Amino acid sequence: MSILPLYFDPGTGALVAQALAAVGAGVLLFYKRIKYGLQSFFGKKQDEGLMGDIDIEENKDEGNNK
Amino acid sequence: MKGLWAISILKKIRMKETTNRHSSSFRDPSGFIFLEDDVLLRQVNPVYFQQYRSLTDTGFYKKLFDAGLLVTHNEVSASKDSIVLQPECIPFFSYPYEWSFSQYKHAALHTLKLQKYCLKNGYTLKDATAFNITFHKGKPLFADSLSFDVYTEGEPWRAYKQFLMHFLAPLVLAKYYGNDMLKLLQQYIDGIPLQKAAKLLPFTARFNPVVYTNIFLTAKYDAKFSNEKPENSKSIKLSKQSQEKILDSLYSYINGLELKENTEWKDYYAITNYDTQAFDYKKGLVRKWFESINAKKAVDLGGNDGTFSRVLEDIAEELLVADIDPNAVNHNYLQVLQNKESNIIPLVSDLLNPAPGIGFNNTERLPLQERIRKSNYDVSLALALIHHISLTGNVPFAMSAEMFASLTPYLIIEFPDREDSWVDFLLKSKREFASYFDYYNRENFENDYAAYFEVVQKEQLPNTHRTMYLLKRK
Numbered sequence: 446m447s448i449l450p451l452y453f454d455p456g457t458g459a460l461v462a463q464a465l466a467a468v469g470a471g472v473l474l475f476y477k478r479i480k481y482g483l484q485s486f487f488g489k490k491q492d493e494g495l496m497g498d499i500d501i502e503e504n505k506d507e508g509n510n511k
Numbered sequence: 512m513k514g515l516w517a518i519s520i521l522k523k524i525r526m527k528e529t530t531n532r533h534s535s536s537f538r539d540p541s542g543f544i545f546l547e548d549d550v551l552l553r554q555v556n557p558v559y560f561q562q563y564r565s566l567t568d569t570g571f572y573k574k575l576f577d578a579g580l581l582v583t584h585n586e587v588s589a590s591k592d593s594i595v596l597q598p599e600c601i602p603f604f605s606y607p608y609e610w611s612f613s614q615y616k617h618a619a620l621h622t623l624k625l626q627k628y629c630l631k632n633g634y635t636l637k638d639a640t641a642f643n644i645t646f647h648k649g650k651p652l653f654a655d656s657l658s659f660d661v662y663t664e665g666e667p668w669r670a671y672k673q674f675l676m677h678f679l680a681p682l683v684l685a686k687y688y689g690n691d692m693l694k695l696l697q698q699y700i701d702g703i704p705l706q707k708a709a710k711l712l713p714f715t716a717r718f719n720p721v722v723y724t725n726i727f728l729t730a731k732y733d734a735k736f737s738n739e740k741p742e743n744s745k746s747i748k749l750s751k752q753s754q755e756k757i758l759d760s761l762y763s764y765i766n767g768l769e770l771k772e773n774t775e776w777k778d779y780y781a782i783t784n785y786d787t788q789a790f791d792y793k794k795g796l797v798r799k800w801f802e803s804i805n806a807k808k809a810v811d812l813g814g815n816d817g818t819f820s821r822v823l824e825d826i827a828e829e830l831l832v833a834d835i836d837p838n839a840v841n842h843n844y845l846q847v848l849q850n851k852e853s854n855i856i857p858l859v860s861d862l863l864n865p866a867p868g869i870g871f872n873n874t875e876r877l878p879l880q881e882r883i884r885k886s887n888y889d890v891s892l893a894l895a896l897i898h899h900i901s902l903t904g905n906v907p908f909a910m911s912a913e914m915f916a917s918l919t920p921y922l923i924i925e926f927p928d929r930e931d932s933w934v935d936f937l938l939k940s941k942r943e944f945a946s947y948f949d950y951y952n953r954e955n956f957e958n959d960y961a962a963y964f965e966v967v968q969k970e971q972l973p974n975t976h977r978t979m980y981l982l983k984r985k
Contacts, residue, residue, distance in 0.1 A: 449562065449637060449660050451669055452538045453701070457744040458732035459672035462724070465732075467753035469724040470760035477763065495848040496620050499762040501578050501628045 534874035539638065541657040544598075553584065555594040559657055563594060566659055571632050575653075580625050582647075582654045601654060602808075603831055603886045606876055607641040607677070608697040609858050609866055611841035612685060612770045613848075614651070615693050618644040619678035621651040623762045626668065630751055630758075635662040639670035641677040641696060642876070648853040667749040668757070672733065675725055676702025679761065682768055683722055687713060689772040690837035690859075700870050705730035721764040725757075774838040785975045793972055793979065794822045797892065797923060800968060800981040802826065804921050806889035812862060813896035817843040817855055820892070824852065831888065833860040833879075862896075863904045883918050890921035898927050901951060902937040908950075908959035916963040920984045926956050928976040953978060 533551070536543040541559035545552055555563050566572045567586075575581035584596040607615065621644060626636045637660040644651050668674075677696065680703040684692035688711075695703050709730040717723045797819055801809065807828040811820045814832035816839045823830060832855060834840050843857035860866065865879040877885075893915065900906045915922050927934050929952060938945050957966075964982035971978050 449541065449559070451637060452540065453638075453673060455669040455744070456672040456733045456736070457739045457747070458734065458736035459675070459705075459729050460667045460669070460744050460747045460749075461736060462729040462732040463667045463671055463749050463757060464747075464753065465728055466724040466757050466760075467749065469720050470756040471753070473720055473760050474756060474763075494766060495845065496617050496766060499620070499624050499627055499759060501580070501624060 534872065535642075535870070535876065537871070537875075539655075539657060551598065551600065552587065553596040553598055553656060555596065555657065557592065560594065562660055563657070565661055566634070569632075571634060571659075572656070574632065575625075575628075578628070579650070580621070580628065580653055581656065582652055584656055596656065598654075598656065601645060601647050601652070602829055603856055603882060604645045604654075605856065605858055606696075606866060607644075607681075608694040609860055609879070610646075610693060611837050611844055611857060611859055612682075612690060612693065613841050613844045614646065614857065615678070615682060615685070616765055616768060617844075617848075618646075618651045619674075619682060619765050620762060621653065622674060622678065623758050623765070625653055626670075627755060627758045627762075629659060630662060630755060633662050634659050635666070635668065636660075636670050639674040639677065640702070646856055649847050649851060649855065662751075665748040665750065667747055668754055671757075672705070672729065673702060674761075675705060675729060676708075679725055679765070680705065680708035682765060683716065683726065684708060684711060685770055686768055687716065690770065690774070693837070693859075697866065697869060700876070705733055719764075721760055725761065772838070774836050785972065785977070789972045789975045789977075793894070793925070794819065796970060796972075796979055797894070798822050798826070800923055801890065803968075804890065804981070804983075806921065808886070808888045809890050809892055810883055810888045810919065811892040811894075813893060813899065815839045815843075817846065817857065819894055820855060821846075824854065827854060829854050829856070829888075831856045831858060831883070831886075833858040833862075835859070835861040862900060863906070880914075880918065888919045890923060891915055891919045893922060893924040895925055895927065895933075897924060897956070898931070898934045898937055898951075902934065902941070902948060908956050909962065912960045912963040916984050921967075922964060922980075922982040922984070924960075924980050924982060925972075926953060926978045926980065928953060928978075930976040934976075 531545040531547060533544045533546065536545070540556060542553055542555040545554060572581070576583045582598050582601065584598040586594060587597050588595045607618070610618065618641060622636070622639050626639070629635050636658055638655070638658040643653055643655045643658060645654055646652070681693050681695050684695070684703070705726060709727050712722070712726065717727055801823050808830070809820065809823060809827055810831040810833065811817070812833055813835070814820055815834050815836070817830070817832045820830040820832045832843055837859050840857045840859045843855070846852070847855050847857065860879055868874055868878045868881070869876045897911065900911050901908065915924070929935065929938070934951070938948060941948060960982065964984055966980060967983050968981035969978060
């Protein structure tokens with residue numbers, strides 16, 4: 446399937462910068478994971494807040510059908 | 512004969528593309544929305560057929576509907592020239608410059624959530640404008656069914672820059688400079704240019720790695736490659752895992768963003784000048800009158816954090832609660848989330864300067880008053896508002912009456928007399944100009960409003976200098 450043309454300019458620079466942003470994000474998430482790991486080891490629960498987590502829970506029925 | 516028939520069909524399509532086409536829907540060639548017999552429909556153009564079929568056949572549209580991420584739709588017709596969808600009706604469409612901080616944050620998180628879910632299922636968002644999000648049933652909702660494309664392994668997120676310009680830049684600016692920054696999209700309808708955002712942000716903003724990479728670095732690269740041939744961008748690759756890391760880090764950063772700015776609103780109701788009895792009486796009156804006119808939908812103007820609208824929550828279908836104070840609106844939205852309230856829409860709006868029509872021909876994004884009128888609300892609430900409009904805004908009674916009458920057939924309005932301590936305070940703050948407001952009294956109010964409304968009910972609030980009116984448009 447062909448990629449659709451965009452009605453706006455995605456910006457070549459912004460596409461290049463994503464690779465750098467991903468490296469930064471990788472380092473950050475690595476340290477966050479260690480931090481949360483340590484916190485949960487000492488019994489602190491992570492508060493998801495009112496807006497929830499980024500990951501969508503898949504249809505719960507699937508689990509029941511197994 | 513056949514030729515004539517084809518020409519007439521073509522003419523019909525062209526007509527639809529111009530006369531019935533919704534004035535906000537022209538940017539994306541994938542399709543457009545239009546009105547037919549007062550029903551809002553979405554046309555899918557042949558250029559998007561492949562994507563549309565894929566999204567339908569793989570069941571991904573259904574998954575998005577089930578997860579509450581995308582506005583639902585039904586296919587009503589299909590031909591070789593167009594597929595027509597009927598999307599779920601969204602009674603009131605709010606714009607980014609009318610959202611409080613938490614709403615803006617939630618809309619950004621919703622977009623990131625959607626993109627991550629798309630990637631997981633082999634799709635990608637090709638478009639991440641904040642105007643694709645609105646608030647419906649107590650949460651953000653993505654309203655454009657044609658913003659998806661099939662994901663090709665290794666392609667970077669093409670809507671990344673758009674996301675930064677529409678969501679991250681205003682939110683980070685608001686973190687440093689306050690709520691007003693969230694109104695920037697009213698000026699920058701295509702999002703805040705990243706170079707501009709980088710210039711405006713304080714030097715210390717660079718110390719946050721998410722802000723540094725996503726705004727400062729992206730702005731730098733964006734400027735550096737601005738003269739590059741677009742073909743070169745095709746060779747740029749980014750793994751899906753890397754893109755997911757960006758989405759995760761942006762999500763975590765935005766979710767943790769806080770805005771600390773004091774506004775007028777701070778325990779507003781704790782400093783009211785009347786007692787609990789009058790407060791409860793007023794609540795009872797609002798509910799009684801709302802029921803007496805068989806109202807279903809109300810717009811609460813100057814509705815603060817929704818305290819009075821919540822009196823109607825169990826009997827109203829929809830409550831639009833607008834207020835000038837972004838912190839009050841923010842508090843309202845947090846309550847909506849906390850209590851999972853599905854019929855309250857909080858909105859930041861200054862009645863003395865409501866959102867105008869902007870964009871191409873000033874009709875791409877509609878004025879607030881027009882959207883309220885089109886949504887057919889039954890009644891407006893204007894509680895503890897008229898003295899602000901009249902005394903702070905210098906708006907004569909006749910003009911405010913005309914404005915209210917243009918919005919809804921009924922009006923519940925509270926009039927505080929000159930003896931009321933708030934009115935007294937406002938009058939005193941006018942200093943030598945105070946005599947200009949000698950007209951401010953109940954008699955003049957009633958006379959001027961009588962040109963537009965008839966009084967259905969009128970009651971004095973006990974132990975106060977305030978009168979409540981239920982008015983019907985003439």
